[in-house]
Amino acid sequence: MATEKIKKLVLSYSGGLDTSVMLRWIKDHFGCEVIAYCADVGQGDETDGLEEKALKTGASKLYIVDLREEFARDFVFPMLRANAVYEGYYLLGTSIARPVIAKKLVEIALNEGADAVAHGATGKGNDQVRFELTFARLAPDLKVIAPWRRTDWPFVGRADMLAYANEKKIPVQVTAEKPYSMDRNLVHISYEGGILEDPWREPYNDMFRMTVSPEDAPDKPEYVEIEYAGGNPVAINGEKLGSAKIIERANEIAGRHGIGRVDLVENRYVGIKSRGVYETPGVTILFHGHRAVEQLTLDREVMHLRDGLIPRYAEMVYYGYWFAPEREALQALVDDTQKNVNGVARLKLFKGGVWIAGRKSPNSLYDPKIASFEEAGGYNQADADGLIRLAGLRLRALAHASKKDG
Numbered sequence: 001m002a003t004e005k006i007k008k009l010v011l012s013y014s015g016g017l018d019t020s021v022m023l024r025w026i027k028d029h030f031g032c033e034v035i036a037y038c039a040d041v042g043q044g045d046e047t048d049g050l051e052e053k054a055l056k057t058g059a060s061k062l063y064i065v066d067l068r069e070e071f072a073r074d075f076v077f078p079m080l081r082a083n084a085v086y087e088g089y090y091l092l093g094t095s096i097a098r099p100v101i102a103k104k105l106v107e108i109a110l111n112e113g114a115d116a117v118a119h120g121a122t123g124k125g126n127d128q129v130r131f132e133l134t135f136a137r138l139a140p141d142l143k144v145i146a147p148w149r150r151t152d153w154p155f156v157g158r159a160d161m162l163a164y165a166n167e168k169k170i171p172v173q174v175t176a177e178k179p180y181s182m183d184r185n186l187v188h189i190s191y192e193g194g195i196l197e198d199p200w201r202e203p204y205n206d207m208f209r210m211t212v213s214p215e216d217a218p219d220k221p222e223y224v225e226i227e228y229a230g231g232n233p234v235a236i237n238g239e240k241l242g243s244a245k246i247i248e249r250a251n252e253i254a255g256r257h258g259i260g261r262v263d264l265v266e267n268r269y270v271g272i273k274s275r276g277v278y279e280t281p282g283v284t285i286l287f288h289g290h291r292a293v294e295q296l297t298l299d300r301e302v303m304h305l306r307d308g309l310i311p312r313y314a315e316m317v318y319y320g321y322w323f324a325p326e327r328e329a330l331q332a333l334v335d336d337t338q339k340n341v342n343g344v345a346r347l348k349l350f351k352g353g354v355w356i357a358g359r360k361s362p363n364s365l366y367d368p369k370i371a372s373f374e375e376a377g378g379y380n381q382a383d384a385d386g387l388i389r390l391a392g393l394r395l396r397a398l399a400h401a402s403k404k405d406g
Contacts, residue, residue: 042186093188231338250282
């Protein structure tokens with residue numbers, strides 16, 4: 001029996017081998033009640049049959065909570081308003097799902113009067129940090145059990161866990177081990193581990209689930225119009241949709257054109273480089289459409305200031321600091337820039353590529369009369385003389401000083 005005294009614990013549970021074994025091991029090891037919780041963040045039919053499986057494994061009850069709308073509205077869209085991209089490629093689909101999952105886990109634990117929570121993240125990855133920083137901010141007094149980091153966790157690998165599941169009659173479906181691990185939600189599917197640990201090896205084309213191969217995509221481009229209000233996508237091709245539905249529709253449209261595949265060797269927060277392959281079709285086109293409307297509506301200095309902060313914002317999401325005060329402060333700045341980001345982007349989709357084909361906005365700062373090369377438009381070109389003289393003043397001073405040194 002463990003030395004920690006735990007009466008009731010809520011486990012983040014998927015029904016797979018790892019969390020099924022954890023559920024029973026925690027129950028036996030700590031002698032406590034275990035409540036299982038599964039968040040529906042858009043992983044499809046993976047929640048089917050979970051209640052029976054959880055109860056047979058030893059859970060006192062199972063919560064399955066549909067978080068898709070909250071996930072899209074309160075987590076994905078704020079991140080989209082910031083145009084957050086980690087290390088130039090990654091649209092943060094897994095990273096942004098963890099805080100919404102952890103937030104609901106905490107709510108259930110507090111409502112149930114539990115004194116502990118548990119998750120199945122390993123000690124090598126980012127998810128352990130993302131979960132536990134959320135716990136620290138929202139419920140600092142809850143005990144956190146992370147079995148993979150414990151010295152009394154008796155399992156080394158899959159074979160040990162399968163033997164334990166067989167011994168305890170845990171209802172786990174035994175299947176051939178995949179050559180990679182996969183995590184799916186409304187925003188994307190991530191693939192890592194196994195054969196993908198060789199960064200020289202190209203992923204199998206049949207690995208992908210949300211996108212067709214660009215080579216097999218239609219031979220004719222498709223045009224899509226996305227409307228934005230306050231920086232949020234609100235309609236596709238003139239049809240108003242809810243937050244989750246608009247991502248789902250964007251996934252369908254972009255997926256059939258092979259859009260959103262990314263292959264990245266990224267820097268984990270724990271200091272390890274890892275190779276991840278992602279497919280993020282819908283959010284990829286929502287990102288490009290957002291950029292297109294911003295081109296018309298954002299003041300230059302405001303845009304440049306916000307863009308300079310994108311790497312920092314993306315780090316906060318990737319590292320797990322969603323509920324930290326610095327992310328919330330930066331979000332307030334970002335959201336202030338988005339008040340006039342209203343309009344429609346027209347995108348051209350073709351064989352894995354996305355091109356801006358047009359944009360319009362009632363708040364446009366673009367004035368064709370001023371920008372035109374064909375008419376004066378109230379702009380006196382001679383005014384540029386003074387600007388250039390002042391801008392070049394320090395450069396001329398540097399040139400004169402260099403001659404003296406020579």
